[in-house]
Amino acid sequence: MTNINFKQLLQNKMVHKHFSEMRLGLEKESQRVTLDGALATTNHPQILGNRRYHPYIQTDFSESQTELITPVTSSSKEALNYLAAIQEVTLRSMPTNELLWPLSMPPVLPDDECQIKIAQLDNFEDVLYRRYLAKTYGKRKQMVSGIHYNFEFTHDFLENAFAMQNSYTNFENFRDDVYLKVASNYLRHRYLIVYLFGAAPLAENGYFKSSDAQPTDFVRSIRSSQYGYTNHQDVTYSFKSVKRYIDGIYDLVDRGILSEEKEFYAPVRLRGGKKVADLARFGVQYLEIRNIDLNPFETYAISEAQIEFLHLFLMLMLYLPDDLLDNDEKIAIGNQMNDAVALETPLSRLGYETEARELFAQLKEMLQTINANENTFNLVQTFKDLLNHPENTPAGKLTKQLESQTNTEIAVKLAKHYHQKAWKKSYQLAGFNDMALSTQIILFDAIQAGIEVEILDKNEQFIKLTFGKHIEYVKNANMTSQDSYIVPLIMANKTVTKKILAKHGFPVPAGREYGAINDALADFSYFEGKAIVIKPKSSNYGIGISIFKNGASLIAYQTALNIAFSEDSDIIIEPFITGTKYRFFVINGKTKAVLLRVPANVIGDGKRTISELVALKNQNSLRGLNHRAPLEKISLGKIEQLMLKAQGLTPDSLLSDGKVAYLRENSNISTGGDSIDVTDSMPDSYKQQAENAVKALGAMICGIDLIIPDKNVADNFSIIGANFNPAMYMHIYPFSGQGRRLTMDVLRLLFPELS
DSSP states (O other): OOOOOHHHHTTSHHHHHHHTOOEEEEEEEEEEEETTSOBOOSOSOGGGOOTTTOSSEEEOSBTTEEEEEOOOBSSHHHHHHHHHHHHHHHHTTSOTTEEEOOSSSOSOOOSSGGGSOBOOOSOHHHHHHHHHHHHHHOHHHHTOOOEEEEEEOOHHHHHHHHHTOSSOSOHHHHHHHHHHHHHHHHHHHHHHHHHHHOOBOOOOTTSSOTTSOOOSSOOSBSTTSTTSSOOOTTOOOOOSOHHHHHHHHHHHHHTTSSSSGGGOOOSEEEESSSSTHHHHHHOOOEEEEEEEOOOTTSTTSSOHHHHHHHHHHHHHHHHSOOOSSOHHHHHHHHHHHHHHHHTSOTTSOOTTHHHHHHHHHHHHHHHHHTTOOHHHHHHHHHHHGGGTOGGGSHHHHHHHHTTTSOHHHHHHHHHHHHHHHHHHTTTSOTTOTTSOHHHHHHHHHHHHHTOEEEEEETTTTEEEEEETTEEEEEETTTBOTTSOTHHHHHHHOHHHHHHHHHHTTOOOOOOEEESSHHHHHHTHHHHTTSOEEEEESSOOTTTTOEEETTOOOHHHHHHHHHHHHTTOSOEEEEEOOOSEEEEEEEETTEEEEEEEEEOSEEEOOSSSBHHHHHHHHTTSTTEESTTSSSEEOOOOSHHHHHHHHHTTOOTTOBOOTTOEEEOOSSOOGGGTOEEEEOTTTSOHHHHHHHHHHHHHHTOSEEEEEEEESOTTSTTOOEEEEEESSOOOHHHHSOSBSOOOOHHHHHHHHHOGGGO
16 A cells, blocks of 8 residues: 555544544354254244345354344444344244354254255355355354454545545545555454454364364364364465455466355455455445454344444554555464464463554554544543453453353353343334334334335434335334325314214214314303313324313313313314224224223232232333333322222222222323223224225324224214324234234235235
């Protein structure tokens, strides 16, 4: 590389500004195992679709070796979020008696290699290639797993750095040499990453044959050593130029040393696309770092801190001053140092500690140059401290545990912990659990089905879904292109909704509309003593509604008006209709779910107080706070205590066996209500009425509310509301009854080709 002083270039604000930016993708391999740690013999889970098109979940060499692939992201946190989500989908799609092995070195392998099943892929050429690998390297070596870290500097950084130098006149040549410098320096100094991240101190039975040379003691990383899965010694390569790199790989293929270009297994690969030839066409687009062991002490095999440190380390590889060594000389030295460190005993200090401390000093200098924040300095210090404490490195921690446990015991215990964590709140999706529940569930289903997902706006719950060339945009999990713009506006306006439904002959409650509180107050005498409902004209989710089954006093009436007007400039007062309220979820003209919502309540057992019964009911795993679970925990606040008082009860009252105490008037799930699926018991005639009503409103997806006094009596109902963005999670995870996977109905509506 022509001598470019990146220390000097970073003094420029535009270069400095973009240096810390990146584009990043992760690939994680793991073996599926049984609950006792034996290699799984089952096929790749069928529910995950065909590996021919799945963007996130593949298999590597064997049928048991899953490969999880994140999309390209722009931060360590975002990359880890996607990896977390994809792993959780995988774990919850596998047989319940299987785990993901958390170590890079495989579990105990069968004596007969024939029992290791090569991945069963559609493309026979891919199968033939794996058969070739099995014959050339042996199946056992193929079972090693790890993480690939795909790294790219942003175009803004490269473009600004190019503009501030005068050694290159061609941007593509400049970019290629930037990546060549980073790659060769990484290969020179990767020993430090092996020390800090190495986590493969031993191999289980079956990996080595009795005649094989093998370590006699624990080491930092078998995977990164000469005993790992590497090319044969006659595979040599050059990073002096992109042309030399390409020609070298083609020459190895031409001479029969490699069967295909993808058999080239260097710790770093230059990537310009899917094939080596793409490097000649497009230049180096990113680097594939391939020497990262699975960290068994992290849920997703790598931590956000590790991801970010690797990012900083690659930045340092560019920042380092050029020396007299050419790229290939650096690689030769680096290979020797890497092998030495990989085979050091994990509890010993790093053999190249002096040089490593110099690297940390230069890293600190780089961070000072770019005015890094305190958190970044602290992160680097955390990794630097590992030089003094090898026992705290992943390999060191594993070795300490191996003093009292077997490798399989450690791996199975960790794997079960991560498996249980994935299932603990199956209504949430790791990485995206700060989004609305219905959105999390549709993201889960999309990833499982092999649909690409992109979060366009997390706060607005706006996502992009892509299947092949088919793109759909979805907001709040079921607001889609299938409904015209006017449909949500119709259903947001209760007056318009009622008029349209009445025009089509559906029974709706009569009512009066008010635009000023004084006008509503003036009509109090009209409503006095009547059962009424006061609600905002344009609202959803039951907000601002007050119900008076036995009529309202003037004070209560005025309070309810204030509540309703606080949500909208216009309100509606209509008669309260006696009966049971049911939510019908209609999609594409069919009723897919019917839900009965019961106000917050407890049922007595003759032994516990109401307060104790509430606490017991709140232990249900489906209950949580602030809409982070399908059901909300029941409160015992002022409203609930007033409700109890009306029944002659207090929180300390002992409730007799079978007696029901209601703690809320309204049946909203958000106030502790119970969701009960009654889809199968609801007569078809009422499902047809709901479907016809939704059709009258012109909606494709709708939650429509019917009051039915007796569902066994046909055509006795009133429609009291229609919801343009109905919650799905309460149907999917009801308090009782069968869950209905409505998110899959939405995906099938959007992508009929899925079936």
